Amino acid sequence: MATNQQINAGVEGAEGTQSQEMLLNMGPQHPSTHGVLRLVLTLEGETVVDCTPVIGYLHRGIEKILENRPYMGGIRYMDNCDYLSPMLNETAYVGAVEQLMGIEPPRRAQYIRLLTNELQRIASHLVGIGTYLMDLGAVTPILWCFRDREGILSLFEALGGSRFNVNYLRVGGVLHDFPKNWLKECSAFLDQLEKNMVELEGLITGNEIFEARTQGVGYIDPQQALAYGLTGPMLRASGVNWDLRVNRPYMAYREIPVRPQVRQEGDCFARYKVRVQEIYESIRLCREAIDKLPGGPIGTRTPIALRPPRGETYFALESSKGEQGVYLISDGSEYPWRAKVRGPSFVNLQILPELLRGHKMSDTIAILGSLDIVLGEVDR
């Protein structure tokens, strides 16, 4: 943390030379601001004195769109919210509508949701790790990560017809049951993924340069993390044991217990490590869900035009980035009267200026990458 005095001391150069702070616009077009984030950095040499994130370049008015679509029609727009984990967004929205209507989807549907959610979490974490390493200058991990993610996208394609914006969940259940052999392919993929993860960790985790770049950088202490309302891997990397799947279990997580992954260091390395461990944990959860998968229907019968009773509700789940919440107010019509999305990336981004102050410019990217934000969700 550079105080004003330290900064001024730096400005007064030797023998009458003068230096001044430099204002650097990083983004919105920049290779590694994870989309269209703009950071206005005040630099003293290479040291960051101040940072102002400017957001809104990807604003599409998703909340407003949700208010102008029937309840079933909103699912597709939630896909575009956090575009790296559409399945989790859909689950949050669908969960909120079900809570509003008082529907409980059948067991099998809930297990299918858990399975797809965990696969989506793996995919999102793989992108998070890959782009983070890319930000640190390693070119290979991102391609290995995307190769593995490709398997998940193919599974989703077989499931919902679309690789990315799956549009697979429905209020009261899911769209289709598994196609033939899907579960077998899924198990084979999980086995392969586990091997690939060991390989990936062998490339990254023990690397001295990687450790020197990440350990002790971007430290968040638990109190600070709570004060900023951080959730997800960022909170757990700071030593706070809080995971909605454990602490407020929803859907099939009531039957399949999750082991929350917590690290005490609170730095970039811990955040990376938590994500890696969560991938292993998700693999375990997927396997357990496949083993325990019950039979039965995949959805309850719901009318095409849903008319939930008057009222409001908030449903939150543990997304790959943190608490993904959806707040809905119904006035009894076919459209939500108000829809609000609580995006974890948006909340997690708030702490960035606090973290950057006093760090070197190279660490700007390293720290930003470790937050694992998605601009589609920050701007909505």
Next chain:
Amino acid sequence: MHTFVLSYLGLQLASNPPNIWLQILEFVIAFLSIFGFIMTSAIILILAERKIMGWMQDRYGPLHTGPWGLLQTVADVGKLLLKEDIHAGSTDKAVFLLAPSVFMAPVIAAFAVLPFSPYIGLPGTALATGIVYLVAMSSLDVIGVIMAGWGSNNKYSLIGGLRSAAQMISYELPLVLALIGVIMFTSVLAGLPGFPSYGQSGVGTISLKEIMDIQNSAWHKTGIGILDFIFEGFTPWTWFFLFQPLMLVVYYTCGLAETNRAPFDLPEAESELVAGYLTEYSGMRWALFFLGEYGNMTIVSAISTYLFLGGFSGPGVTYLLGLNSFGWSFLANILALIYFILKVYALCFVFIWIRSTLPRLRADQLMQFAWLILIPVTLLNILVTGAIYLVVAALGLPTWVFLVVTAAINWAGLFAFIRIVGAATSATTRRAQAPAIRAQRRAALATPALSGTIPARVPELPQEATAGKQ
């Protein structure tokens, strides 16, 4: 007979009597041949890089242009040559436009002293001060980079240019110091029976070709045809990398930093500085920087080859030259060229390998590595080598004792060095982490009580499971 080869390659055109037109012709031939070589080499290296990194990253690399994607970089160069020469209005025009040439010129000049085979090479190969010249040329590159960074009038370019200035100047020192060990070896070996001598005893050489020869002089003709054929002028057991492995590693590391290659590619760090000093460049000017970078890569690998890996020596070269006929000499030259290119490209492969493996260092860690680790290690090597020589000479022991002891110490130093780097890295990391750890202990005293609030009653899932279909 040989004169044909020599004159064709412009070697002795301008010797006797001096003729201005012949000299100009010689210069043109030299320039074109070097530029052609750098172009070809860069095209091959870029393609190799894309293919090799593709294999390492589980993808194909270029496939569609030409058979197996072989013409991809040729097409790229064609595109770059035909591209419009864009420069922003606010650039410092003269500096901006000159910078690529200033960057490229020392690379071309450095190639002038590289011998590719016994006869293929330019007049400069006879330069007695080859190493000094090469090091001087590689130091000049930084001027072009700073010019590009300043002239672009772009903040990213400026930061990139300044980073690169600091980095190249810092790594210049250990790079030169690492070569001094080799030069000390030449002065020990010179004048021994079988080895060439340079004037009085105890005087070594800093000419590339002579250093290469001294590594390959340990074979005495036995008269057994096959052994002579292989080992005459090719004695891998006296190559200097056996005696100075640590210095090879240090030199190569500094070479990575000099050429701005990963993990020292801070000046053009894509994820931080967009493209560093290259940000504002496009078309052929950008391509010149790129060619210069790959040319530098080749030069670093070539110097390592001459000084540590026996240069272009290989089985058969000297033997065939000794037969004294045009055909066999020609074949010997081709063989030498092949050996040389193989060795150089093997080292270039390591460049590519490292790039696809390691993340990038931070600027302060980079400086720390140069000043706190590399320079002390190289200075220590000079000191130890000199001390051992003095002791051996004082005790009147034979030279091989000196060689064995130095080699043993250097190999031990290589493994110790790897440990030192690891330990130093983790030590600095621990120091950086100290505030985090202290804060963590403080926080542990008052752990927030969030995790205990699990809801008392978790509702059950609906129980309607029947034997299900898959």
